[in-house]
Amino acid sequence: MRRRRWHSWLSVAWPGFAGLMGTIAIWFLIPVPYIVYEPGPAAETRPMVETKAAADRDAVPSEGAFLMTTVRWTYANVFKYVAATYDPHAEIYEKETITRGASRTDYVQRQQLQMRSSHSDALEAVYRTLGIPYEARTENIVVFSVLDGFAADGVLRPGDRLLAIDGKPVERDEDVRAAMEGKAVGEEAEVTFRRGGAEETARLTLRALPNSDPPRPGMGITYGALLTIESEDPAYRVEIRAGSIGGPSAGLMFALEMYDRFTEGDLTRGYRVAGTGEISPDGSVGTIGGVVHKVVGAHRSGAELFFVPPGNAEAALAKAAAIGTEMDVVTVANLQEALDYLASLPEKPTRIGGL
DSSP states (O other): OHHHHHHHHHHHHHHHHHHHHHIIIIIIEEEEEEEEEEEEEEEEEEGEEEEEHHHHTTTTOOOOOEEEEEEEEEEEEEHHHHHHTTTTEEEEEEHHHHHTTHHHHHHHHHHHHHHHHHHHHHHHHHHHHHHEEEEEEEEEEEEEEETTSSSSTTTTOOOEEEEEEEEEESSHHHHHHHHHTOOTOOEEEEEEEEEEEEEEEEEEEOOOOOSSOOOOOOOOOEEEEEEEEESSSGGGGGOOTTTOSSSSHHHHHHHHHHHHHSSSSTTTTOOOEOOOEEEOSSSSSEOOOOOOHHHHHHHTTOOSSEOOOOGGGHHHHHHHHHTTOOOOOESSSBBBHHHHHHHHHHHOOOOOOOO
């Protein structure tokens, strides 16, 4: 009798259970071709920067801090996509427009390379501003990204070190351009590269690069030099550890952190200073992506000031007004403008005490 009841209950419950599992699978396990951008955390830069400068060693504790702002991005499933449509702080992009055909691993690698490059640019900008003698050495010419459907697609990957093209050594940016000089669409180029510890060689048939008129042959890669920027004085040498955070947009905030560590006094004036902006070695601050998410992240992290490049100012000010933050949004075109603004602030009373 009990067995019949059990079978009867199972015959009724099983379709419902199967339907529930199917619904969960559709909502949470099936990916959709979109990426969702949301506000990420704002992280203090001080723990990420290590230096032996005397001014840093003798610094007095401060309640102020520099904060780098981030964007959290997620490969969407059905649930994430639907939830994002109702989130005023989320944006939805077609995956292809963000990754440009790269796999998730390659996209993350590209972001990491951009972050590393931004460290060098920030340090060089600070050295120039303070007049600290330094040396810039090219360590590697590396692939930053690979265009979908071009010759290098499926052969080269972000992070590969270019060693030679047609047997000609590649040690500088100009070496790549010189090796490609005179080549035509349809010709082959022999590329030698290193991935991890292995050296490989491949022959690539060149195609016309997008938006080139007249057609310009290429492998379909972006590349750049990874530099080591090092002061002559060991006290001003720096090591930056940003963990898994990628992209170039923290350059300005790392530059401010390093400037603060190299100089006397508290550059923050006791304030929590957030911001964003890609920095160049000459100190100019360039436009970045995702600024509206960074404004929200800075606000949530208690920032009192937010530096923004001119090209992002309108969007940042509009978002700040929309969320009703008391955080001041300040436009800076270069590192010196940020330094001058901070110097003009009244010093904030500190609550740090001791016995």
